[in-house]
Amino acid sequence: MTARALVTGAASGIGRATAVLLAERGAAVACLDVNPDGLAETAAAIGERALPLQCDVTDLAAVAAAVGQAAAELSGLDAVANVAGVGDFTGDVAELAPEEWARVLAINLTGPFHVSRAAIPHLRAAGGGAIVNVSSQFGLVGCLASPAYCASKAGLIGLTRAMAIDHTSEGIRVNCVCPGPVDTPMLAWTDATPELTARERSRTQGRNLAGRSGRPEEIAATIAFLLSADAGFMSGSIVAVDGAWTAG
Numbered sequence: 001m002t003a004r005a006l007v008t009g010a011a012s013g014i015g016r017a018t019a020v021l022l023a024e025r026g027a028a029v030a031c032l033d034v035n036p037d038g039l040a041e042t043a044a045a046i047g048e049r050a051l052p053l054q055c056d057v058t059d060l061a062a063v064a065a066a067v068g069q070a071a072a073e074l075s076g077l078d079a080v081a082n083v084a085g086v087g088d089f090t091g092d093v094a095e096l097a098p099e100e101w102a103r104v105l106a107i108n109l110t111g112p113f114h115v116s117r118a119a120i121p122h123l124r125a126a127g128g129g130a131i132v133n134v135s136s137q138f139g140l141v142g143c144l145a146s147p148a149y150c151a152s153k154a155g156l157i158g159l160t161r162a163m164a165i166d167h168t169s170e171g172i173r174v175n176c177v178c179p180g181p182v183d184t185p186m187l188a189w190t191d192a193t194p195e196l197t198a199r200e201r202s203r204t205q206g207r208n209l210a211g212r213s214g215r216p217e218e219i220a221a222t223i224a225f226l227l228s229a230d231a232g233f234m235s236g237s238i239v240a241v242d243g244a245w246t247a248g
Contacts, residue, residue: 002130002227004074006030006067008057008115009084011038013184014134016045017216018081018223023049025224030070030077032057032115033084057084057111067118077122078129079227082112085134085153089145089196101148108152109159116163120172128171130227133160134219137180137242144200153178157238164236173235175226180242182214210243 005022009015010031016038019029023046030051033039043050051073055066071077085108090096112133123129138146139153160176167174222241225231240246 002027002079002224004028004030004077004126005079005081005227006032006070006077006115006119007081007083008032008055008111009082009134010042010052011035012042013083014179014182014216014219014223015081015083016042017220018083019050020045021217021220021224022079022081022227023047027079028074030066030074032066032070057114058106060114060117063111063114064118067115067122071119071122076126077119078126080115080119080123080129080131081134081223081227082115082131082156083134083223084111085136087136087138087146087149089193089200090148091145093147095145096147104148105152105155108149109155112156113159116174120167123172124170128173130173130175130231131163132223132226133157133174133176134223135160135176135178135238137178137240137245139178140238140240140246144203145196160238161236168235173226173231175231175234175237175239177219177222177226178238178240178242178246179219180208180214180240180245182216182219184216204245207245208243209245209247212243214241214243 005027007019010019011033032055034056039052043052053066135156136153139157163174
């Protein structure tokens with residue numbers, strides 16, 4: 001059982017579902033997010049097993065302080081789920097503003113680096129543990145008008161593999177989950193760009209063979225499995241949970 005976990009992006013969506021599930025299975029959970037209102041809702045849903053910590057994952061000093069506080073108050077860390085992320089249609093590389101490129105990579109790729117960098121010493125002190133990074137099916141295949149998002153999520157897959165090579169021998173397993181379309185607040189960004197959304201849906205029609213969006217709880221269950229001892233021989237694995245989107 002995962003006893004002491006840290007989950008980023010815990011204010012909503014997959015992050016909230018993961019934090020709630022881990023707590024239901026007996027873990028004390030440090031819940032990190034930049035959104036204080038959503039964070040409070042998650043903490044209320046979990047109860048006394050939650051430690052809500054407002055934190056911007058792009059801020060290295062803030063991450064180090066939050067992870068340190070989590071480890072201190074939970075008496076260590078066993079597991080980390082890097083879920084925080086953003087995504088929207090930003091236009092092609094000629095249209096994409098450099099500051100938007102930097103923002104997306106800072107949250108989606110540098111954020112997990114910051115959190116992992118701060119957490120690994122605590123996992124070592126615990127004698128080992130597990131990290132799960134949350135990428136996307138668009139880390140495996142391309143998406144229309146989303147170069148920053150695709151690059152950040154593909155980079156997170158590369159980061160996962162590099163970390164697995166560096167840390168598996170010391171008992172720290174590192175794996176990656178690639179969700180397909182999931183019914184979360186982040187999916188709602190497509191409503192702001194109806195023309196691009198229609199073009200992408202036409203391009204990918206029939207790709208999702210499950211015929212529905214995933215549920216945050218389904219992704220959370222995969223994350224919880226990868227963090228558990230049941231996945232003790234898995235490290236460096238990239239697990240698609242996407243309704244067969246990337247199967248063909």
